[in-house]
Each structure stands twice: as C-alpha cells, then as structure tokens.
Amino acid sequence: MxxxxxxxxxxxxxxxxxxxxxxxxxxxxxxxxxxxxxxxxxxxxxxxxGPAALARVHAAHKREATVRRKLEATARENFAAQAQTHGAVIDLLESRNHADLARRVDDLAQLRFGLAAGVLALEGPENTPAGWRSLVEGQVDMILDGHQRLTRMGFAPTALGLFGERGETIQSMAMVRLAIWEPARQGLIAFGSADPQGFTPDMGAELVAFLARVVERTAERWPVL
Incomplete structure (x- = not known):
C-alpha cells in the first residue's frame, strides 16, 4: 500500500x-x-x-571551455604533425641513393620531429644498402612481435639494437614493416624517442605508416649493389 x-x-x-x-x-x-x-x-x-545559480552556470561554462581548449590543442597538434610529415615526404623524395635516404630518415626524425633517432633496416643474406641496419631473416617478425604485425608502438627491448650506440637513450619506439623490391625483402623503419611517453601502444601509427610507404617507393628506385 x-x-x-x-x-x-x-x-x-x-x-x-x-x-x-x-x-x-x-x-x-x-x-x-x-x-x-x-x-x-x-x-x-x-x-x-542568484549567486548559487550563477555559480552553477559559471561552472558549466568553465567545463565547456576546458573541453573546447583540449579539442583545439589536439587539433593544432594533429595539424602540426601532418604538416611536418608532408615536409618529410618532400625530403625523402629528394634522396639520391639508399645511403642518402637513410641519412634523411635520421635527420627528419631529429630535426622535424624532435626524436632521438630514425633508422632503416633490412633482412636477408644479400647485400644491405649503406647506412641501413642489417638484420637476419625473421628478425623483423621478432622485433614486431609477430609475422602478421605491420606496426608496433611503445617500448620493445628487441629493437634497441637497431639504434646502435644511441640505443641506451631510447625509451619508446614507433616501427613499421617494409617490403621492398621483387621478390620482397622484409625491412623496418624505426623511430626512437628518449621520452617513455613519446610512443605508446594506444597511439595510432598512420603517419609513421605513411612515411614507410614513401620509403618503400623511394628505395625501389635503385638496386642494392
């Protein structure tokens, strides 16, 4: 009742x-x-x-303004990253040979993106281009943690060797699989950051993957001597 x-x-x-x-x-x-x-x-x-109602309105406005500022900051960061990537593509396309391509990858990593290093690596018993890291067959799968994986973001201890003497400063990496020439040889483009939060597993790899495709097409201009 x-x-x-x-x-x-x-x-x-x-x-x-x-x-x-x-x-x-x-x-x-x-x-x-x-x-x-x-x-x-x-x-x-x-x-x-009255004051209480005005306080509620002010608090709501402040929350909306904070969200708006965060969205605007994210949009600016994304735009800046895309602009830097487009500039990096022009730099890569101007490469004169494999060694110059590897040098440009390292330069754009440091000068354009503020990273510690940028590296190109290639598998196989055949010759490795000057300036590229030499990998044994299957090492790309090991570094990416699986033969089906195309990218890996975050920290990977198995990738520290890619960065040579700078490996001790690397705290996070962004890596994308490469497939160059016919028959395809497996390789990697890897960017290293001294910041543990520079690259994290939850980050998208679209821009790095885009650069990887540019590297593939550019590297195929020349045979490996």
Missing amino acids: SGARAEDQRLDPEAVRAFLLENPDLLKDDDALLGDLGLRVAGDNVVEF
Missing part, C-alpha cells in the same frame, strides 16, 4: 508548471523557496539568477 501511495503522490512536471503559471505569486512570495532554487525577485517582478 505504501508503494501505491508513493506512486499516487508523484508530481507531474507539466501539472506543476501549469499550476505555477496560474499562481505566480506562490513562487514570487516564497523567499525561502527562491533561495533554495538560487533565484531572487528584482524590481518589476523580474526573477533574477
């Missing part, structure tokens, strides 16, 4: 609104109720927002 009485006593918002419209003085003359609602009556029967 108590549940039934509670059900009967629930107020219909539309009924409350209609009642207040028909009896406006009930609200305007009740100072305690106005105070609880954060309102007050000014001259000429104008209901104004």
Whole structure:
C-alpha cells in the first residue's frame, strides 16, 4: 500500500508548471523557496539568477571551455604533425641513393620531429644498402612481435639494437614493416624517442605508416649493389 501511495503522490512536471503559471505569486512570495532554487525577485517582478545559480552556470561554462581548449590543442597538434610529415615526404623524395635516404630518415626524425633517432633496416643474406641496419631473416617478425604485425608502438627491448650506440637513450619506439623490391625483402623503419611517453601502444601509427610507404617507393628506385 505504501508503494501505491508513493506512486499516487508523484508530481507531474507539466501539472506543476501549469499550476505555477496560474499562481505566480506562490513562487514570487516564497523567499525561502527562491533561495533554495538560487533565484531572487528584482524590481518589476523580474526573477533574477542568484549567486548559487550563477555559480552553477559559471561552472558549466568553465567545463565547456576546458573541453573546447583540449579539442583545439589536439587539433593544432594533429595539424602540426601532418604538416611536418608532408615536409618529410618532400625530403625523402629528394634522396639520391639508399645511403642518402637513410641519412634523411635520421635527420627528419631529429630535426622535424624532435626524436632521438630514425633508422632503416633490412633482412636477408644479400647485400644491405649503406647506412641501413642489417638484420637476419625473421628478425623483423621478432622485433614486431609477430609475422602478421605491420606496426608496433611503445617500448620493445628487441629493437634497441637497431639504434646502435644511441640505443641506451631510447625509451619508446614507433616501427613499421617494409617490403621492398621483387621478390620482397622484409625491412623496418624505426623511430626512437628518449621520452617513455613519446610512443605508446594506444597511439595510432598512420603517419609513421605513411612515411614507410614513401620509403618503400623511394628505395625501389635503385638496386642494392
């Protein structure tokens, strides 16, 4: 029975609104109720927002402004990264040979992206281009942690050797599989950061993968001598 009485006593918002419209003085003359609602009556029967209501509006506006600033900052960072990537593509396309391509990858890593190093590596018993790291067959799979994986973001101890004497400074990596020439030889493009949060597993690898495709097409201009 108590549940039934509670059900009967629930107020219909539309009924409350209609009642207040028909009896406006009930609200305007009740100072305690106005105070609880954060309102007050000014001259000429104008209901104004009181300090509590204004505080709630200000807090809501502050939250919206904070979210907007974060979105704007993210958009600026993404735009800057894309602009740097486009500039890097031009640099790579101007390479004169394999050694120059490897040098440019390292230069753009440090000068354009503020990273510790950029490396190109290639598997196989055949000759390895000058300036590229030489890998044994199957080493790309080991570094990427699986033969099906095309990318890996974060820290991978098995990849430290790619960076030579700079390996001790590397705290995170972004790596993408390469497939160059016919028949394809497996390789890697790897970027190393001294910041543990420079590359994390939850980051997207789209821009690095794009650079990898540019490296593949550029490297195929010349045979391995």
